[in-house]
Amino acid sequence: MSTAPRIVADRARCVGAGQCVLTAPELFDQSEDDGTVVVLAEEVGADDLDRVREAVHICPSGALALETGEETGPLSTTGRAGRPGA
Numbered sequence: 001m002s003t004a005p006r007i008v009a010d011r012a013r014c015v016g017a018g019q020c021v022l023t024a025p026e027l028f029d030q031s032e033d034d035g036t037v038v039v040l041a042e043e044v045g046a047d048d049l050d051r052v053r054e055a056v057h058i059c060p061s062g063a064l065a066l067e068t069g070e071e072t073g074p075l076s077t078t079g080r081a082g083r084p085g086a
């Protein structure tokens with residue numbers, strides 16, 4: 001079983017800005033066809049976590065996410081919770 005954090009990229013959202021490639025060129029590349037992100041190493045080692053977090057943070061389209069396989073962290077902002085009674 002693997003509990004290594006994983007990079008998840010939504011290529012449908014990627015706008016090909018290339019910020020992730022500049023941040024971590026050994027983990028990200030861009031497609032020669034349309035410039036969208038290509039994840040080179042889905043599993044993230046401890047040494048790369050900070051740069052992956054930075055890439056997720058600076059991606060202008062929100063196409064990147066870091067999945068830890070554990071409890072959802074501060075990077076998991078998939079929608080707002082409902083407001084009961086609102």
Ligand code: SF4
Binds near residue numbers: 014
């Ligand atoms: S930074 Fe975001 S929009 Fe730019 S290439 Fe990477 S995933 Fe795509």
